[in-house]
Amino acid sequence: MTSLHKPGAATGPRTDRPRRRRVGTGGRRGVPLPLLLPGLLALAFLLLPLVALLIRAPWRSLPGRLSSTEVWQALQLSLVSATAATAVSLVLGVPLAWLLARTDFPGRGLVRALVTLPLVLPPVVGGVALLLALGRNGVIGKWLDAWFGITLPFTTAGVVIAEAFVAMPFLVISVEGTLRAADPRFEEAATTLGASRFTAFRRVTLPLIAPGIAAGAVLAWARALGEFGATITFAGNFPGRTQTMPLAVYLALQNDPDAAVSLSLVLLTVSIAVLAGLRDRWMTTS
Amino acid sequence: MTRSVRRTRRMLQVAGAGAAALMALSACSSSSTSSDSSATKSDKSSSASPKLSGDVTVFAAASLKESFSTLGKEFEKQHPGTHVNFNFGGSDSLAASITGGAPADVFAAASPKTMKIVTDKKDATGTPAVFVRNQLEIATVPGNPHKVASLKDLTKPGLKIVLCDKTVPCGAAAQKALDASHLKLTPASYEQDVKGALNKVELKEADAAVVYKTDVKSAGGKVEGVEFPESAKAINDYPIVLLKNAPNAGTAKAFIALVQSAEGQNVLSGAGFLKP
Numbered sequence: 001m002t003s004l005h006k007p008g009a010a011t012g013p014r015t016d017r018p019r020r021r022r023v024g025t026g027g028r029r030g031v032p033l034p035l036l037l038p039g040l041l042a043l044a045f046l047l048l049p050l051v052a053l054l055i056r057a058p059w060r061s062l063p064g065r066l067s068s069t070e071v072w073q074a075l076q077l078s079l080v081s082a083t084a085a086t087a088v089s090l091v092l093g094v095p096l097a098w099l100l101a102r103t104d105f106p107g108r109g110l111v112r113a114l115v116t117l118p119l120v121l122p123p124v125v126g127g128v129a130l131l132l133a134l135g136r137n138g139v140i141g142k143w144l145d146a147w148f149g150i151t152l153p154f155t156t157a158g159v160v161i162a163e164a165f166v167a168m169p170f171l172v173i174s175v176e177g178t179l180r181a182a183d184p185r186f187e188e189a190a191t192t193l194g195a196s197r198f199t200a201f202r203r204v205t206l207p208l209i210a211p212g213i214a215a216g217a218v219l220a221w222a223r224a225l226g227e228f229g230a231t232i233t234f235a236g237n238f239p240g241r242t243q244t245m246p247l248a249v250y251l252a253l254q255n256d257p258d259a260a261v262s263l264s265l266v267l268l269t270v271s272i273a274v275l276a277g278l279r280d281r282w283m284t285t286s
Numbered sequence: 287m288t289r290s291v292r293r294t295r296r297m298l299q300v301a302g303a304g305a306a307a308l309m310a311l312s313a314c315s316s317s318s319t320s321s322d323s324s325a326t327k328s329d330k331s332s333s334a335s336p337k338l339s340g341d342v343t344v345f346a347a348a349s350l351k352e353s354f355s356t357l358g359k360e361f362e363k364q365h366p367g368t369h370v371n372f373n374f375g376g377s378d379s380l381a382a383s384i385t386g387g388a389p390a391d392v393f394a395a396a397s398p399k400t401m402k403i404v405t406d407k408k409d410a411t412g413t414p415a416v417f418v419r420n421q422l423e424i425a426t427v428p429g430n431p432h433k434v435a436s437l438k439d440l441t442k443p444g445l446k447i448v449l450c451d452k453t454v455p456c457g458a459a460a461q462k463a464l465d466a467s468h469l470k471l472t473p474a475s476y477e478q479d480v481k482g483a484l485n486k487v488e489l490k491e492a493d494a495a496v497v498y499k500t501d502v503k504s505a506g507g508k509v510e511g512v513e514f515p516e517s518a519k520a521i522n523d524y525p526i527v528l529l530k531n532a533p534n535a536g537t538a539k540a541f542i543a544l545v546q547s548a549e550g551q552n553v554l555s556g557a558g559f560l561k562p
Contacts, residue, residue: 136446137490153491154446154474236475236486237451243476251478254378254453 050268057265058258065262073240074248075266081156081244082224085163086171089220093171094213098201100172101179102187112176119169126165127233134161134234158235159242163224170223171216178212179205218278222271338537339367343389345380346372347396347524349420349480349500353557354394354545360553361544368537376479377401377455384409384529391538394526394545396420397455401525411532414525417546418559422459422517423502425487425509426494434494437463437514441471448483448492451476455522456483460496462520484509498522500558523562 058065065071100112118126134141136151144150152158186208190200206213228246235242237251245267253260342361346354351374358370373380373390377400384390385407393410394417395401401414426434432445440447449471450457457476464471474492477483484501486492488508502511526545532538544550551561 131489131491135489135491153486232478232482236448237477238473238475247478251451251453251476254376254451256453 053261053264053268057261061258062262062265065259066266070239070243071248071263071266074243074245074263075270077156077159077240077243078225078245078267079270081159081163082167082221082227084160085167085224085227086217086221088160088164089168089171090213090217093168093216093220094175097172097175097179098205101176102184115172116169118166119173123166123227123229123231124233127162127230130162130165130230130234134158153234154236154238154242156235156241159231159244162230162234163227166227166230167220167224170219171213174216174219175209175213178209178215181212182208214278218275222275225267225271338365338540340534340537341369341371342391342534342537342541343371343373344392344394344538344541345384345388345390346374346392346394347377347380347400348374349396349498350374350394350524352504353554353559356553357541357544357550360549361541364544365537365540370541378403387531389531389533390529391532391534392526392542393529394524396522396524398523398525399455401527404527404529409530410527411530411535412528414527415542415546416523416562417526418524418551418554419562420498420500420522420524420559422456422463422496422514422520423499424494424512424514425484425497425502425505426512427487427490428507428510430510430512432493434512436512437467437496437516438469440494440496441469445494446492447471447473448475448477448486448495449473450480450483450496451478454479456480456496456498459520459522463496463514463516466519467516498558499560503558521560524559 096115100108100115121129131138131153133139134144134152136142136145136153141152144152152161182205186204187197187200190204191197195203226246227244228250231242231244232247232250237243237247245263249260249263249267252263344354344358351372354372354374358372361370362368373383373388377395377397380393381395381400381403384393384404393401393404395404395414398414398416401410404410405414424434424437424440426432432439432442434440434445439445449460452458452461456479475486477486477495480497480501483492483495484497484505487495488505494512499511499513502509526542528535528538528542545554555561
């Protein structure tokens with residue numbers, strides 16, 4: 001449907017100009033200048049800071065800096081906690097996305113808006129909110145502490161929670177979008193053939209939306225890996241336990257900018273490797 | 287959840303405004319007594335030059351927020367037509383902005399080390415003057431249920447302590463005090479700044495934190511301060527300086543003079559700072 005609309009809408013406003021330009025730039029690769037220039041500017045804007053990071057990197061002292069145990073601890077913790085946060089997001093987020101896409105209940109619009117709130121909330125606010133909810137003196141945390149002796153702040157579990165809080169909306173939005181685009185008739189056919197609704201979800205819907213789930217998971221993982229504000233507010237900063245790479249970068253910046261650049265470079269490399277490796281495979285197939 | 291955040295934020299704002307108002311009051315009451323003792327040279331010069339005008343931009347350490355805001359209002363009152371703009375933040379990042387070319391008139395840092403970043407780049411005029419000092423204090427949850435009475439008590443097992451990270455001034459000072467008394471302390475977290483450490487105690491997530499006296503004071507009744515003698519070995523100097531590219535140097539000088547005057551010192555010591 002939407003693909004039928006696009007050509008009409010696109011040619012509409014261009015009718016007075018297109019012929020000359022198309023002839024000028026030649027055939028299929030007609031790129032209008034008003035699109036090309038801002039597009040290239042955007043590309044430069046997004047890439048320039050990263051290039052600057054590469055230029056200013058203290059390459060000579062890099063191996064020495066990166067071989068310190070603290071860096072490896074932080075990197076390891078970052079990778080482990082981001083993966084755990086993604087797992088939490090998958091287990092809880094996919095069902096939530098299904099509820100939002102396939103069921104109808106009063107206030108669904110509001111729930112959808114609230115789900116996306118962590119996307120726009122300043123991460124520090126998210127961290128404070130988590131403290132007030134799950135902290136030792138928090139609304140729920142008080143009982144966790146009293147009944148089970150569990151306190152989440154200052155623990156690795158706290159890091160995972162902070163990251164999942166910020167990253168899960170990415171997964172939910174992505175999966176919900178895929179679910180809406182997927183044809184519900186397959187599920188209906190399965191249920192008329194005798195499958196329960198959960199079986200239909202498991203055997204029919206889940207394989208159908210797998211690329212969307214994978215794309216959402218990659219996004220959530222990348223967001224979790226870069227999470228800073230909520231983590232330092234809720235989980236604190238202790239090397240080996242709650243100090244992830246972004247925290248290490250921030251604190252290194254206070255007295256050793258070169259170290260911060262080196263750490264940033266590691267985080268950048270890991271992020272690019274994962275995004276490039278997974279994006280082509282998963283994100284375009286949906 | 288967000289509503290409660292907003293509510294606490296509003297409460298914090300109200301508390302902050304209350305504290306500022308209190309300080310303003312104390313400043314007013316003390317100004318009458320200080321008038322006789324304020325015969326210092328700098329104070330004279332500030333009142334002697336009547337034609338001050340325009341905006342002054344002051345970059346100041348976050349810990350100076352309450353007292354400098356009070357002094358800013360006082361300055362504007364003394365010199366109608368002037369306006370003092372503040373940029374409060376971590377001394378490191380402020381220094382980075384100044385060396386990066388931020389159009390500021392005055393820089394007040396929380397440590398000589400951060401001031402050195404600016405003087406090394408030749409962005410300051412003259413030598414920075416230490417105008418206050420800040421001493422560490424232990425902040426505990428109200429009522430001090432764990433009976434923390436000394437720095438050594440913080441090393442008791444089972445206590446949740448937070449310190450500032452060693453990379454920021456308050457953390458470096460805490461480490462100095464611990465080292466001087468041969469104590470080893472494993473905190474639950476190394477916070478990114480002194481307010482982060484204080485917040486963890488205010489929210490009762492940590493049992494105690496090592497912060498500045500001024501932070502304990504600005505927190506009102508939400509934390510309880512415990513002084514410890516070792517803090518004398520780790521006192522932080524706060525230098526202030528006029529910047530080279532100051533857009534409004536004349537008025538900026540007068541503001542620095544106010545900070546150093548007896549009146550300014552009264553406001554600052556009211557906030558918990560020590561005299562240099």
